[in-house]
Amino acid sequence: MIRLLRFLVWALLWFVGLSFALVILYRFVPVPVTATMLMDEHGIVKDWEPLNRIDPNMARAVIAGEDGKFCEHDGFDRQAIEKAIERNARGGRIRGGSTISQQTAKNVFLWQGGGYFRKGLEAWFTLLIEQIWGKRRIMEVYLNVAETGIGTYGVEAGSQRYFRHSAARLSRSEAARIAAALPQPKERAVVSPSGFTRRYGNTIQARIGVVRRDGLDDCIYG
Numbered sequence: 001m002i003r004l005l006r007f008l009v010w011a012l013l014w015f016v017g018l019s020f021a022l023v024i025l026y027r028f029v030p031v032p033v034t035a036t037m038l039m040d041e042h043g044i045v046k047d048w049e050p051l052n053r054i055d056p057n058m059a060r061a062v063i064a065g066e067d068g069k070f071c072e073h074d075g076f077d078r079q080a081i082e083k084a085i086e087r088n089a090r091g092g093r094i095r096g097g098s099t100i101s102q103q104t105a106k107n108v109f110l111w112q113g114g115g116y117f118r119k120g121l122e123a124w125f126t127l128l129i130e131q132i133w134g135k136r137r138i139m140e141v142y143l144n145v146a147e148t149g150i151g152t153y154g155v156e157a158g159s160q161r162y163f164r165h166s167a168a169r170l171s172r173s174e175a176a177r178i179a180a181a182l183p184q185p186k187e188r189a190v191v192s193p194s195g196f197t198r199r200y201g202n203t204i205q206a207r208i209g210v211v212r213r214d215g216l217d218d219c220i221y222g
Helices: 002-026 056-067 078-089 100-109 116-132 135-145 155-163 172-181 195-213
Strands: 147-149
Touching: 002 078, 002 100, 056 100, 056 135, 056 172, 056 195, 100 116, 100 135, 116 135, 135 155, 147 155, 147 172, 155 172, 172 195
Parallel strands: none
Antiparallel strands: none
16 A cells, blocks of 8 residues: 555656646747647648737637637636536537637647546646746647647648638638637538538627727737
8 A cells, every 4th residue: 555655646746747847848849749639540730830920810719719718717717617517417519618728738738538537637737837838828839739620730730721821811701710610620611611610700700809909818919
């Protein structure tokens, strides 16, 4: 029993130390690859770009579509989580209440899929990146590692794939269409979307102006 406890303590210390080291490293250098990328049978197409070379429309689009309180919360939108729990308790399609910070933590350090163990690790890494990276870096990493299509990662690769130009000059419409596809990038069309994806993209496009007007992006561009 003593040996087991000793092993568990050392394992915990190694995990904490390694997680701190990785988070500090990625505060300054691009994330080279993620577990999601490595497990993608379609290969990897990506192109890291600093945030100042990505049109602000893109960051505003993901705030509008994914996390309107991005600049306000500490990594967790408790109201959204409570609403998700209530919806899921009623049955039907399971929905989450993840913030951009949580999604970034999952995308960079963990794997896709659910489970309490992975969610616990996600919460740990979310706390770390909120404290060590800050909001601007979190957004920069998110926009570079998020899956934007089949075998395509990051908004630069997505912009080149769908619109044949750099993410540095994404229009509101283009940014909104990429953002609308992010929750299900393998299933939702960015080019010539229809049905829900088209309507959702139009809604995000309209909200981009609200994000800028109301200063919902102040932690990035303020």
